[in-house]
Each structure stands twice: as C-alpha cells, then as structure tokens.
Amino acid sequence: MSLSIPISHLALRRMTNDPAFQVDTAQRVKRLPPYLFGKINKRIYEKRTAGDDVIELGMGNPTDPPQDLVIEKLTEAAQDPRNHRYSKSNGIASLRREVGAKYFKKYGVRIDPESEAIVCLGSKEGFSHMCLALMGPGDTAVVPAPYFPVHVYAVALAGANAISLDVSNSDKFLSDIAYTCETLYPKPKLLILCYPHNPSAVVVEQAFYDEVVKLAKRYNLMVISDFAYADVAFDGYKPPSFLASEGAIDVGVEFTTMSKGYNMAGWRVGFCCGNREMIQALATIKGYYDYGMFQAIQIAAIMALRHTDAAVEQQSLIYQSRRDALCDGLSRLGWQDARPKAGMFVWQPIPEPWRSRMSTMDFAMMLLEEGNVAVSPGSGFGPAGEGFLRMSLVENEARLRQAVRQIRACLKEAEGKYNEVEGAAFAPAAVESQS
Structure with a gap:
C-alpha cells in the first residue's frame, strides 16, 4: 500500500528551482565582497x-566564563516575570548610570547617562547602526588600514564610501587624515x-x-572610537579613552x-557614549530596529x-601570560617577536621564505590543512594585511x-616537500648540462 502525500506549489517550486523566478538583492548587499574567512571556517567545521x-x-x-556572581544575578533576574517583557531600546537607566x-x-570623564549614553546589542550592532544613522x-568615512571588516562594510551597508589609511605610524596617520580632508571633495x-x-x-x-x-x-569631521579592547592591556600600559581628551564629546562618540x-x-x-546628537541619532535608528536587550542580562551587567574590577584586571594578566607563551614559542622558531601591548591578538608577520613563496591565505590554509592550527590571514583585513x-x-x-609545536612540524614537513619539488625542477637541467 502506497501513501500519496500532496506537494504544495511552494515546495514544488523549491524542488524544481524555477529559473523564471529571480531574486534581485539590494545594491547594498551586492557591494559586499565574498566573505574571505568563509573558506577557513568551512574547513574548520569539516x-x-x-x-x-x-x-x-x-x-x-x-x-573563559564570566564571574559566578554575574551568572547568579542573571539566574535570579530571569526568575522575575517583569524582566521578560520588552525593554527600552536605549537600555535601562541603572545600567547607563553604571557605565x-x-x-x-x-x-x-563625566557622562550624562540620560543623553550621552546608550546600551547596544554588542558594540558591533551599535557601530553598524551608528553608521546607518550618520552616513x-x-x-x-576614513578608516584605519588594515581594517576590522565591520569598519568598512557597515559604511558600505549605509550606502557610503570608505577610504582606508595606514595605521602603523600614528603621526603619519594623523598627517594622512589632514591631507585627505584637504584634498578630497566633498x-x-x-x-x-x-x-x-x-x-x-x-x-x-x-x-x-x-x-x-x-x-x-x-575639518568638521565626526569621530567614532571603537574601544573594544579597553579592558585588555599588558605590561602596565593603560589604553586611553578618546572621550578623555578635551572637546572630544563635542565631535564624537566611543563604543x-x-x-x-x-x-x-x-x-x-555594548555601550555608546559621547556626543548627544550622535547618541540621539543612534537611538532613533534603534527605536525602529529593536526593543532592547533582555532585561535580566542588563541587570547582571x-x-x-559594579563588582568585578579585580577580575577584569586578572583576566588581562591571563591574556598576558598567553601572549608570552605564544610569542616566546614563535620566537624560538625564528619568527619576529610581535608582542602586543594590548588586545586579544598577536599581529604576526609571516617569516621568510614563506612570505615570498605564497599568499597569506595559502599560508593560513597550509597551517590548517597540515598543522590543524587555524589562524586569520591578514589579507582578510584588507590589502594592508597581506603578509601577516x-x-x-x-x-x-x-x-x-x-x-x-604543530606549526613547527607543519613547516618542517612543507619545507621538505618544497625542496623535493625544487630539486626535481632543477635535476633535468643539471643532467643535460653534464652530457
């Protein structure tokens, strides 16, 4: 006995992939390049x-997990039925006061929590919506190069253009900003x-x-400071806040x-603080897009x-020890010591001869395929990242x-294979010259 199940017109169309129906995405989506890290992420999964x-x-x-008292407060707040209703899109007042x-x-820095602070669904969401509000x-927009992808693509999604300037030398970066403002029109x-x-x-x-x-x-230039790594610094370095400079709140905001x-x-x-007109523009966008963060999370935040300053400082020490473990190990392999003063990343130049032999993406894929170590190729952060x-x-x-250890073994094996290929390439010519 067979059972006949009717197929809806929609399901049938999906099965047959009707070529008569074309999806024409928005121009803002078409402007985005292919996601460079997609290939690596797919291979990691496989x-x-x-x-x-x-x-x-x-x-x-x-x-690493948050502190126990933060998780306990989240659990307690989640038990309160009042916290399961819609929240305010700009964040509850008590959290803004704490920021x-x-x-x-x-x-x-003195911040008015009513008009100069807003809560975001992570700083990335806030940054993207701020670009939508301003551009x-x-x-x-002028962005640093190499660039964190959202700094360029949030601008693109807003329909605007980005000019990337080399960030490696701070004085030259400032000079390049001034030159760009003087020569670019508008x-x-x-x-x-x-x-x-x-x-x-x-x-x-x-x-x-x-x-x-x-x-x-x-130059009448608005400023957005992405201060995501404010709390992670090493060797006594203390990252400064943009808003601590006199007059900064007149011209910009900080995430x-x-x-x-x-x-x-x-x-x-996440949070955005600073210029009240820019904050209000972001609040307007968020008012149309979201109903705010789950209130229990805000209460736990x-x-x-309020209570975990010591734990945050301890976390920096943990990252510092990890930095030293990684950089010491790479230095023993003969790599350049690229020890950072802050942040969660080592920006590591690829050593020779590999830098001359292959692209950054190919080198990263080799480490993944042969060494089971996944890294981000610098080219994923724009042309200025090639070689890192x-x-x-x-x-x-x-x-x-x-x-x-796995990187060392991977490169040793790859060097052997490379030499074999080179030897094979030169062997026929050598034999011919002797005959």
Whole structure:
C-alpha cells in the first residue's frame, strides 16, 4: 500500500528551482565582497566533524566564563516575570548610570547617562547602526588600514564610501587624515578609530586623541572610537579613552563592550557614549530596529560593572601570560617577536621564505590543512594585511604551546616537500648540462 502525500506549489517550486523566478538583492548587499574567512571556517567545521583537533587561533571568541556572581544575578533576574517583557531600546537607566560611573572612575570623564549614553546589542550592532544613522550615498568615512571588516562594510551597508589609511605610524596617520580632508571633495564626513587596534594591535597615548579632536574641529569631521579592547592591556600600559581628551564629546562618540575583559561575548552587551546628537541619532535608528536587550542580562551587567574590577584586571594578566607563551614559542622558531601591548591578538608577520613563496591565505590554509592550527590571514583585513597573520589568545597556555609545536612540524614537513619539488625542477637541467 502506497501513501500519496500532496506537494504544495511552494515546495514544488523549491524542488524544481524555477529559473523564471529571480531574486534581485539590494545594491547594498551586492557591494559586499565574498566573505574571505568563509573558506577557513568551512574547513574548520569539516575537519572537526572528521575528528581532527583543530586549535582555533583565528576568532577572538573568549573561552573563559564570566564571574559566578554575574551568572547568579542573571539566574535570579530571569526568575522575575517583569524582566521578560520588552525593554527600552536605549537600555535601562541603572545600567547607563553604571557605565557613566565607570567612565568617571577610570578615565575622569563625566557622562550624562540620560543623553550621552546608550546600551547596544554588542558594540558591533551599535557601530553598524551608528553608521546607518550618520552616513548615506555620497558620504565618505576614513578608516584605519588594515581594517576590522565591520569598519568598512557597515559604511558600505549605509550606502557610503570608505577610504582606508595606514595605521602603523600614528603621526603619519594623523598627517594622512589632514591631507585627505584637504584634498578630497566633498570632504570626509566621519573618522573611524580603533585603539588598541584590531587587527594590528597598534596602541596610542592620550596626546594622539588630543590631535584628533583638533583635526575634527578644523575639518568638521565626526569621530567614532571603537574601544573594544579597553579592558585588555599588558605590561602596565593603560589604553586611553578618546572621550578623555578635551572637546572630544563635542565631535564624537566611543563604543565599549563587555565581551572581552568581562568574558561576556555571547551576552551581547555594548555601550555608546559621547556626543548627544550622535547618541540621539543612534537611538532613533534603534527605536525602529529593536526593543532592547533582555532585561535580566542588563541587570547582571550592572553587577559585573559594579563588582568585578579585580577580575577584569586578572583576566588581562591571563591574556598576558598567553601572549608570552605564544610569542616566546614563535620566537624560538625564528619568527619576529610581535608582542602586543594590548588586545586579544598577536599581529604576526609571516617569516621568510614563506612570505615570498605564497599568499597569506595559502599560508593560513597550509597551517590548517597540515598543522590543524587555524589562524586569520591578514589579507582578510584588507590589502594592508597581506603578509601577516592574526592569532588570538583565547586558548590556554598549554594549547598555545601545542599550536606552536604543530606549526613547527607543519613547516618542517612543507619545507621538505618544497625542496623535493625544487630539486626535481632543477635535476633535468643539471643532467643535460653534464652530457
């Protein structure tokens, strides 16, 4: 006995893939390039599915948990039925006040929590929506190069254009900004900064921001400071806040996050503070797009900001030990010591002869395929990243040392194969010359 099941017209069309129906995506989507890390992520998944133990040094995805008291507060707040209703899109007042308190205690900056602070669903969401609020067709933003992808593509999704300037030398970067504002017409509308810089780990002092404020006022340039790694610094270095420079609040805003130092990446808790007109523009966009963050998470975030300063400092020490374990190991392999002063990444130049032999993407794929070590190829952060790898510090010290051993074995084997190929290429010519 057979059972006949009717197939709907929709299902039939999907099965036959009717060529008469064309999906024409928006121009803003068509402007986006292929996701460069997609190939690596797909291969990591395939290898892990096959049982391979891949050491993941590509994504800065914290592996350490938040403090127990923060999780306990989340559990308690989730038991309150009132916290399951829609929340305010700009965040509850108590959380915004706590953010203001942190800015005053840590940087000496006074923030009005009512008009100069807003809560975001992670700083990445806030940054993207701020670009949507400020930029449009014909507008231009200046971004650092190499660039964290969202700094360019959030601008593109807003319909605007991005000009990337080399960030490796801070004085030259400032000079290049001024030159771009002098020579480009219409002038850039927005300057995007990111210190400690992702991916290159470049850091600055407060005097740098003082000069940025002067440039912004001279050229009527709005500023967004992406301060995602504010809480992760080493060897006594203290990352400065853009908002601590005199007049900064007149020209820009700063995004911070609880993803890094507080180990709350999946919670998606971010903040934007600064210029009230820019904050209001972001609030307007968010009012149309979301109903705010789950209130229980916001209540737990208050506890984290209020009571876990010592734990955040300890987390920096943990990352510092991991940095040393990775950089010491790579130095023993003969690689350049690229020890960062802050952030969760080592921006590592690829050593010769590999840098001359193959592209950064090919080198990264070789480490993944033959060494089971996943890294981010620098070319994923724009042309300025070619020749570099970004290696995260989220794994523990033992895993990082194991990663170095696997990289060493991978390159030793690859060198042997390369020499065999080179030898085979020259052998016939050598025989012919002797005959």
